[in-house]
Amino acid sequence: MKQPNLATEIDMFGRITIALEEIEACREFVALIPEVRTNMVFAQPHAKTPDEVMAIDGRITIINSMPQASGRFRFGASSHMARLIIELMKTDPSVRAGIDFANPAGFSDWLTDYCTQHGWVSAMIDRRTEPAQIMIAEGSSMQWKAAEAVRTSGGRVPNIICDAGGMGKEPVCIIVGKEPIGIARDVCGIARDYAQSLK
Amino acid sequence: MKQPNLATEIDMFGRITIALEEIEACREFVALIPEVRTNMVFAQPHAKTPDEVMAIDGRITIINSMPQASGRFRFGASSHMARLIIELMKTDPSVRAGIDFANPAGFSDWLTDYCTQHGWVSAMIDRRTEPAQIMIAEGSSMQWKAAEAVRTSGGRVPNIICDAGGMGKEPVCIIVGKEPIGIARDVCGIARDYAQSLK
Amino acid sequence: MKQPNLATEIDMFGRITIALEEIEACREFVALIPEVRTNMVFAQPHAKTPDEVMAIDGRITIINSMPQASGRFRFGASSHMARLIIELMKTDPSVRAGIDFANPAGFSDWLTDYCTQHGWVSAMIDRRTEPAQIMIAEGSSMQWKAAEAVRTSGGRVPNIICDAGGMGKEPVCIIVGKEPIGIARDVCGIARDYAQSLK
Amino acid sequence: MKQPNLATEIDMFGRITIALEEIEACREFVALIPEVRTNMVFAQPHAKTPDEVMAIDGRITIINSMPQASGRFRFGASSHMARLIIELMKTDPSVRAGIDFANPAGFSDWLTDYCTQHGWVSAMIDRRTEPAQIMIAEGSSMQWKAAEAVRTSGGRVPNIICDAGGMGKEPVCIIVGKEPIGIARDVCGIARDYAQSLK
Numbered sequence: 001m002k003q004p005n006l007a008t009e010i011d012m013f014g015r016i017t018i019a020l021e022e023i024e025a026c027r028e029f030v031a032l033i034p035e036v037r038t039n040m041v042f043a044q045p046h047a048k049t050p051d052e053v054m055a056i057d058g059r060i061t062i063i064n065s066m067p068q069a070s071g072r073f074r075f076g077a078s079s080h081m082a083r084l085i086i087e088l089m090k091t092d093p094s095v096r097a098g099i100d101f102a103n104p105a106g107f108s109d110w111l112t113d114y115c116t117q118h119g120w121v122s123a124m125i126d127r128r129t130e131p132a133q134i135m136i137a138e139g140s141s142m143q144w145k146a147a148e149a150v151r152t153s154g155g156r157v158p159n160i161i162c163d164a165g166g167m168g169k170e171p172v173c174i175i176v177g178k179e180p181i182g183i184a185r186d187v188c189g190i191a192r193d194y195a196q197s198l199k
Numbered sequence: 200m201k202q203p204n205l206a207t208e209i210d211m212f213g214r215i216t217i218a219l220e221e222i223e224a225c226r227e228f229v230a231l232i233p234e235v236r237t238n239m240v241f242a243q244p245h246a247k248t249p250d251e252v253m254a255i256d257g258r259i260t261i262i263n264s265m266p267q268a269s270g271r272f273r274f275g276a277s278s279h280m281a282r283l284i285i286e287l288m289k290t291d292p293s294v295r296a297g298i299d300f301a302n303p304a305g306f307s308d309w310l311t312d313y314c315t316q317h318g319w320v321s322a323m324i325d326r327r328t329e330p331a332q333i334m335i336a337e338g339s340s341m342q343w344k345a346a347e348a349v350r351t352s353g354g355r356v357p358n359i360i361c362d363a364g365g366m367g368k369e370p371v372c373i374i375v376g377k378e379p380i381g382i383a384r385d386v387c388g389i390a391r392d393y394a395q396s397l398k
Numbered sequence: 399m400k401q402p403n404l405a406t407e408i409d410m411f412g413r414i415t416i417a418l419e420e421i422e423a424c425r426e427f428v429a430l431i432p433e434v435r436t437n438m439v440f441a442q443p444h445a446k447t448p449d450e451v452m453a454i455d456g457r458i459t460i461i462n463s464m465p466q467a468s469g470r471f472r473f474g475a476s477s478h479m480a481r482l483i484i485e486l487m488k489t490d491p492s493v494r495a496g497i498d499f500a501n502p503a504g505f506s507d508w509l510t511d512y513c514t515q516h517g518w519v520s521a522m523i524d525r526r527t528e529p530a531q532i533m534i535a536e537g538s539s540m541q542w543k544a545a546e547a548v549r550t551s552g553g554r555v556p557n558i559i560c561d562a563g564g565m566g567k568e569p570v571c572i573i574v575g576k577e578p579i580g581i582a583r584d585v586c587g588i589a590r591d592y593a594q595s596l597k
Numbered sequence: 598m599k600q601p602n603l604a605t606e607i608d609m610f611g612r613i614t615i616a617l618e619e620i621e622a623c624r625e626f627v628a629l630i631p632e633v634r635t636n637m638v639f640a641q642p643h644a645k646t647p648d649e650v651m652a653i654d655g656r657i658t659i660i661n662s663m664p665q666a667s668g669r670f671r672f673g674a675s676s677h678m679a680r681l682i683i684e685l686m687k688t689d690p691s692v693r694a695g696i697d698f699a700n701p702a703g704f705s706d707w708l709t710d711y712c713t714q715h716g717w718v719s720a721m722i723d724r725r726t727e728p729a730q731i732m733i734a735e736g737s738s739m740q741w742k743a744a745e746a747v748r749t750s751g752g753r754v755p756n757i758i759c760d761a762g763g764m765g766k767e768p769v770c771i772i773v774g775k776e777p778i779g780i781a782r783d784v785c786g787i788a789r790d791y792a793q794s795l796k
Contacts, residue, residue, distance in 0.1 A: 006615075006778075014611030017670075018603075035369070036234040037260070061236070061257035063270040070269040071262040073614070165367035170234070181603075205416075205579075213412030216471070217404075272415075380404075433767070434632040435658070459634070459655035461668040468667040469660040566762035568632070 001051035001075070004044045012054055016042050016073050019180035023060060023099070026188040028195040029067050034102035034172050037061050037070075041081045042180050043089060043096040050082035051075055080142060081174070087146030088176060092157040097180040099187050103171040108162050110197060111173065114190060120159035123149040127166040200250035200274070203243045211253055215241050215272050218379035222259060222298070225387040227394040228266050233301035233371050236260050236269075240280045241379050242288060242295040249281035250274055279341060280373070286345030287375060291356040296379040298386050302370035307361050309396060310372065313389060319358035322348040326365040399449035399473070402442045410452055414440050414471050417578035421458065421497075424586040426593040427465050432500035432570050435459050435468075439479045440578050441487060441494040448480035449473055478540060479572070485544030486574060490555040495578040497585050501569035506560050508595060509571065512588060518557035521547040525564040598648035598672070601641045609651055613639050613670050616777035620657065620696070623785040625792040626664050631699035631769050634658050634667075638678045639777050640686060640693040647679035648672055677739060678771070684743030685773060689754040694777040696784050700768035705759050707794060708770065711787060717756035720746040724763040 004012065019040060023029055032038075037059035044052045055078030058070030071077070085098050103111075108124060115122040125148045130141065149161040157176065165171030175190075177183040203211065218239060222228055231237075236258035243251045254277030257269025270276070284297050302310075307323060314321040324347045329340065348360040356375065364370030374389075376382040402410065417438060421427055430436075435457035442450045453476030456468030469475070483496050501509075506522060513520040523546045528539065547559040555574065563569030573588075575581040601609065616637060620626055629635075634656035641649045652675030655667025668674070682695050700708075705721060712719040722745045727738065746758040754773065762768030772787075774780040 009615060010611030011607060012611070013614040014607030014609070017610040017614060018606060037236060037258075058260035058262040058267065058269060059236075061260065061269045063257040068257065068269070070257060070260045070267070167366060168364035168369050170367050170369065208416060209409060209412030211412070212415040213408030213410070216411040216415060217407060435634060435656075456658035456660040456665065456667060457634075459658065459667045461655040466655065466667070468655060468658045468665070563765035565764060566767050568765050568767065 001049060002044065002046075004052075008044060012042055012044070013073060016040065016054055016180050019097075019099075019184035020056070020060075020069055020073075022181070022184040022188055024067050024069065026191055027066060028191040029101075029188055030062050030065060031104075031195060032101040032187070032191050033060065033062055033067060034100070034170055036170050036172070038067070038100055039078050039081045040099045040180055040184070041078050041085050041097065043082070043085050045096065046093065047082075047086055047089065047096070049086070050079050053078060053082035053085060055082060083142040084146055084174065085176065087143050088149070088157050091146075091150050091155075094178050095157045095176050096178060097183055098174050098176040099180070099183055100172050100174040101187060101190075103162050103164070103173045107194070108164070108171075108173070110194060111160065111162065111190070114193065115160055121153050121156070122160040122162065123152045123158040125149060125152070125161060125163040127163050127169060130166070200248060201243065201245075203251075207243060211241055211243070212272065215239065215253055215379050218296075218298075218383035219255070219259075219268055219272075221380070221383040221387055223266050223268065225390055226265060227390040228300075228387055229261050229264060230303075230394060231300040231386070231390050232259065232261055232266060233299070233369055235369055235371070237266070237299055238277050238280045239298045239379055239383070240277050240284050240296065242281070242284050244295065245292065246281075246285055246288065246295070248285070249278050252277060252281035252284060254281060282341040283345055283373065284375065286342050287348070287356050290345075290349050290354075293377050294356045294375050295377060296382055297373050297375040298379070298382055299371050299373040300386060300389075302361050302363070302372045306393070307363070307370075307372070309393060310359065310361065310389070313392065314359055320352050320355070321359040321361065322351045322357040324348060324351070324360060324362040326362050326368060329365070399447060400442065400444075402450075406442060410440055410442070411471060414438065414452055414578050417495075417497075417582035418454070418458075418467055418471075420579070420582040420586055422465050422467065424589055425464060426589040427499075427586055428460050428463060429502075429593060430499040430585070430589050431458065431460055431465060432498070432568050434568055434570070436465070436498055437476050437479045438497045438578055438582070439476050439483050439495065441480070441483050443494065444491065445480075445484055445487065445494070447484070448477050451476060451480035451483060453480060481540040482544055482572065483574065485541050486547070486555045489544075489548050489553075492576050493555045493574050494576060495581055496572050496574040497578070497581055498570050498572040499585060499588075501560050501563070501571045505592070506562070506569075506571070508592060509558065509560065509588070512591065513558055519551050519554070520558040520560065521550045521556040523547060523550070523559060523561040525561050525567060528564070598646060599641065599643075601649075605641065609639055609641070610670065613637065613651055613777050616694075616696075616781035617653070617657075617666055617670075619778070619781040619785055621664050621666065623788055624663060625788040626698075626785055627659050627662060628701075628792060629698040629784070629788050630657065630659055630664060631697070631767055633767050633769065635664070635697055636675050636678045637696045637777055637781070638675050638682050638694065640679070640682050642693065643690065644679075644683055644686065644693070646683070647676050650675060650679035650682060652679060680739040681743055681771065682773065684740050685746070685754045688743075688747050688752075691775050692754045692773050693775060694780055695771050695773040696777070696780055697769050697771040698784060698787075700759050700762070700770045704791070705761070705768075705770070707791060708757065708759065708787070711790065712757055718750050718753070719757040719759065720749045720755040722746060722749070722758060722760040724760050724766060727763070 041055045057074045057077040162173040240254045256276040361372040439453045455475040560571040638652045654671045654674040759770040
């Protein structure tokens with residue numbers, strides 16, 4: 001594991017703390033926390049392993065009907081999400097942050113429209129097309145998912161990636177970006193507008 | 200919601216606290232915490248609604264590589280698990296506690312043997328046989344699951360219920376019993392013996 | 399350390415949890431949390447050492463302007479308060495629980511009246527009369543304080559003991575009783591009535 | 598209250614998080630956590646009120662025999678410590694961070710030597726010389742303490758300020774500096790060397 005320099009570490013802890021405050025203050029986000037819970041990841045520049053990716057130990061859960069981090073930020077606290085970001089960074093090294101959220105029935109159509117309105121690129125992945133030999137190789141699922149997302153987005157990293165779930169796999173979406181404050185604000189915007197749309 | 204009397208409330212908070220200490224001290228249980236996280240529920244005698252079932256707010260997650268409760272115990276902190284217990288109580292009112300855990304590939308065969316050795320009744324539910332109209336009716340899934348568990352166990356509540364997951368649903372198991380300390384010790388025993396079996 | 403039997407442990411964890419909920423829900427208690435923070439102790443029957451006394455790890459502090467426990471309940475988490483209870487139990491073994499709180503300027507006169515109205519015995523200790531050789535012997539201060547409290551209460555354990563502080567020592571009060579739920583409710587009653595009295 | 602700009606807020610949250618990690622990892626610091634608990638403050642540039650000073654909600658306490666923050670960082674979470682820093686900033690606006698710690702019997706002589714060895718300026722304040730009318734005016738105690746510290750340090754802000762306590766006041770020290778990471782490392786160095794000195 002490469003140790004970040006102090007300036008990078010200060011920037012990373014500062015940004016992820018403020019991003020978490022955004023999410024914890026957003027009551028509507030509760031409806032978009034999946035059963036597997038939400039995590040937020042923030043990779044060091046040029047991160048190669050999950051140890052170089054900061055995430056929330058224990059993920060973000062729901063306590064007293066509000067989003068709340070279970071533990072603290074820690075390098076190495078995520079594996080799946082961290083690997084997905086690392087894969088995406090191979091295409092675009094500036095994409096260092098991600099937050100995952102639920103993809104309930106009917107949501108992805110609404111979200112596709114929302115992305116169009118905001119000028120965001122979204123990729124809808126169908127895990128049923130994932131080759132069986134990939135599913136069983138530890139870690140290669142995220143490699144496949146990242147490649148699919150980039151492929152369906154014309155060779156670039158999209159803003160949002162959704163999958164429809166699969167056998168034993170809950171459908172989830174992930175929003176990615178350069179740093180966590182911006183995407184935290186964006187995902188709270190999604191949660192508030194989606195809540196409005198259901199009224 | 201029926202308010203428990205003070206003696207019942209003392210007994211419930213006391214037992215669930217000690218049960219949680221067992222789980223939080225069991226390093227091997229980490230491997231059996233599913234992606235959807237573990238919860239522990241403890242119903243009031245004759246509970247009819249999730250408000251009468253105590254559970255851990257935010258579920259039990261993994262922090263610093265150990266099991267750890269995200270929040271506190273609270274009546275009403277669980278919906279799925281609470282409803283499952285309430286359904287099972289219709290068959291056997293003495294079964295008031297439950298803890299869910301992961302069902303990774305290959306685990307359920309091992310667990311079936313383990314149950315046989317311990318003289319426990321286990322029920323393996325195949326959610327693919329769950330009628331579609333049930334899946335979409337909020338709450339009726341647990342009703343169906345409880346009925347299936349009792350049916351395949353010859354009319355009684357089994358000690359352990361496992362399902363194989365389904366589209367978008369992670370496979371999980373649940374251990375049930377009269378009160379949480381006993382099943383917490385049992386599930387930690389399962390976790391330790393399963394860890395041994397993998398060596 | 400004597401390990402409590404399971405029934406005693408259930409009763410203790412259950413009662414102290416419910417007592418803590420009372421305190422954490424009492425906004426007015428914030429004004430009675432001393433700079434040294436509040437602890438709540440609950441001794442096993444016939445406890446002889448702090449290891450046999452349950453208390454809150456890290457004490458009760460103020461978070462978001464409300465009382466909140468810093469950590470969990472744990473045997474051995476208190477030393478001063480635990481020793482005071484152990485000393486008082488030598489006079490009356492039924493007195494197993496205690497909660498300490500602030501003694502701000504002007505408060506003890508108000509509290510003396512309050513105790514009289516409620517038929518409670520209160521003891522006001524003047525630490526300036528504490529012999530110097532006792533102050534420096536680790537642990538003997540609590541022995542002296544307990545003895546003073548019993549002496550000034552006519553040979554019995556009072557309901558409330560206050561001291562006026564001393565050089566380097568913040569003035570504090572402590573309410574004691576058979577178990578923590580009752581005294582938690584009493585101390586919240588004190589906090590609410592004292593807040594009213596200041597209006 | 599003046600809202601900090603985003604860059605300042607990122608820098609402040611980042612630095613105070615890393616500083617807290619230093620302290621929470623320092624076992625020896627437990628012996629220097631006073632009964633009133635430790636706080637760490639970090640003021641915005643040109644802060645004028647406690648609302649513009651970041652601090653730990655609920656202070657740093659001792660859990661499982663290690664230093665641990667009770668709550669999160671929050672602007673406005675400290676009053677005494679925040680006011681002391683604000684007063685010191687009137688003399689030297691670059692001094693924006695502070696951490697308080699215990700001043701047990703015999704410690705201040707050792708610390709004076711330690712400061713001399715490290716080329717630090719230390720100020721020993723005698724609160725017995727604090728005029729009575731100041732003690733009772735809310736907030737003016739910190740004004741007096743800051744002025745005394747600057748006066749006895751020849752007109753500049755010292756690195757460390759200790760007071761000997763007083764009636765009802767625990768003796769404490771405070772280390773101050775430009776930002777919290779440096780003083781967190783320094784205070785952990787003090788704690789480790791002091792622990793060595795007692796062996």
